[in-house]
Amino acid sequence: QQPVQSPQAVILREGEDAVINCSSSKALYSVHWYRQKHGEAPIFLMILLKGGEQKGHDKISASFNEKKQQSSLYLTASQLSYSGTYFCGTPISNFGNEKLTFGTGTRLTIIP
Amino acid sequence: NAGVTQTPKFQVLKTGQSMTLQCAQDMNHNSMYWYRQDPGMGLRLIYYSASEGTTDKGEVPNGYNVSRLNKREFSLRLESAAPSQTSVYFCATHHRTGTEAFFGQGTRLTVV
Numbered sequence: 284q285q286p287v288q289s290p291q292a293v294i295l296r297e298g299e300d301a302v303i304n305c306s307s308s309k310a311l312y313s314v315h316w317y318r319q320k321h322g323e324a325p326i327f328l329m330i331l332l333k334g335g336e337q338k339g340h341d342k343i344s345a346s347f348n349e350k351k352q353q354s355s356l357y358l359t360a361s362q363l364s365y366s367g368t369y370f371c372g373t374p375i376s377n378f379g380n381e382k383l384t385f386g387t388g389t390r391l392t393i394i395p
Numbered sequence: 396n397a398g399v400t401q402t403p404k405f406q407v408l409k410t411g412q413s414m415t416l417q418c419a420q421d422m423n424h425n426s427m428y429w430y431r432q433d434p435g436m437g438l439r440l441i442y443y444s445a446s447e448g449t450t451d452k453g454e455v456p457n458g459y460n461v462s463r464l465n466k467r468e469f470s471l472r473l474e475s476a477a478p479s480q481t482s483v484y485f486c487a488t489h490h491r492t493g494t495e496a497f498f499g500q501g502t503r504l505t506v507v
Contacts, residue, residue: 383489
């Protein structure tokens, strides 16, 4: 039931762009994105609630295609502080309760 | 306002020992979660609680029990610890569907 993320890892030079993808075999009502630094708790980036909606957070934005059950996270002009592991989370509906499940993560390394 | 507090932060157990991981939130949220995080596996849902007195299994519930006695607290119990339960455990909460989840700082558990 976990969403599938790709790529598993990516290495960028500072200033380059990256795209992280998240897809699900189940219908998506929303997609969460989180970033986790090594040894720390995941921190919320954004939630996308509608099909085709795009949100932004500084130079990080995301899109959500409800029909394709996919979301993508875009990091433009990457900074050293963007390094970390990125997770997408998708609620799984079960008898009216929604359980938030996460993908396996994408490790992003930014080098100077 | 502490947010989500997990205790203990670190624990070493011998195989067969039992212990309870505690999680408390002061955010007045309804939903609470327990996840485990292992290298390459992302965040996997162990148990979920939609509200006080209710719990639901996640993706990897075997070997664990939970208790949600009140709105603030959600505990995770290992009755007979096994080396396969060596992991980092995160508690999380969110208010309702479509809102961000907040994570505790994690409990690093080693079973020898």
